[in-house]
Amino acid sequence: MPTSHDLKGLMKFLAREEWRECFDEVFYDHFGPVLDAGDVDFDEYLKRRGWRENAQAKTYMKALRTSVMSLYEVSEIVPGKSLVARDLIRGGDPVAISEGTATKTLNQWDRIAARIVPLMGKNVFAGGLLPFTPQATDALFDGLRQMFGKKNAKKLPAIKDEELQAAASMFTLSWLFDTLERAAGLPSMQNTDGDELIFHDVRLPLASGVTQKDIAARVSNIPGLSQENAKFWNWLEQKPKHGARKRTGPSFETTMDNGARVLGNIELKGKFLHLSTNSAERAQIGTKLIQQALGDRVRAPLTEIRTVEQMMAERPARDREDPASEIPPEIAAQVVHQFMDRQYRETLDQPVGTLGNETPRQAAKSATGRQKVAEWLKYLENQSSRQPDPADPMATYSFEWMWHELGVVDLRQ
Structure with missing residues (x-):
């Protein structure tokens, strides 16, 4: 028996020949430019990227005819029951939505393209949802500004429903452009110099008869090294690197408490001096510095290279091999949260690219900057919540103190 959300009869009727030309026009509006850009025809697209629509309720067919696709930011998610959606294009008050499926996978501050229609006194989503990344959002807003705004406009104009x-x-x-681009190959992780993030462990064997004490004394004199203990040094950036390559993907970096960037670590272990760093370029520079300082006191280096993916794959295996090394979850959460507190507190006084290279505290002093700060905080929360394990310390971290610290808690909606 068909349910109230079954549109098979309607879809069968719309499959008649007299509707074909109309559907071809609509299909090309939505998919044509993407297929043209990739030199792919429709049949090949279906074969490679086949998909099927969710069933839609007969009872809101009339509402579908006047419904409007818009971009929404979701919050107050109750898995399996409801969420609150804020229209990022038309504005207005956030709307409560009854939803039982998408709420099980959506995260706080996710952005989705959707149609909202009333049904039996409630608001529901009509059909499927399109998840929007920040990049897809920027592309959409650029297109809407070009279509409806003034030349070189920076803000979205008021756009009528029709x-x-x-x-x-x-x-x-x-x-679709954003999805296919990411499916074709995500940008690699990079460090802040724009180098591809590939972890290098360079081991330099000590020459015969050379002692750790002799090596330590000479290593301590290498410019840029900060000694932590008798056998460990942080290799710090002495001055910002000029002419670094532009970063094209997500970046990763480590800093000291005073904000100095850590380029790598050097450690004495038995008969080896280890250099650990996160790119081939830094490994080459660091190895050269060590060899110049130590000369024939060390032999030819041996290098182990691991990608981000390899390190992620290795971690569970290591945990299984040494169960006793596991930290109690409550202790791990406390340590991670304390570390994140310290890192984010420092970030509040550091320039942020998405804030126009202003610090969050500086940006929060203007009306326009406050909006940008709110968007930045939502992005941080959203990315933190995307851990596979909801109990992961990263996923359970609370950013609420940052909203209060920056005075933008009224924009957290």
């Missing part, structure tokens, strides 16, 4: 209906294909194209 205008937004006519621009429905822009949502599909922004999402």
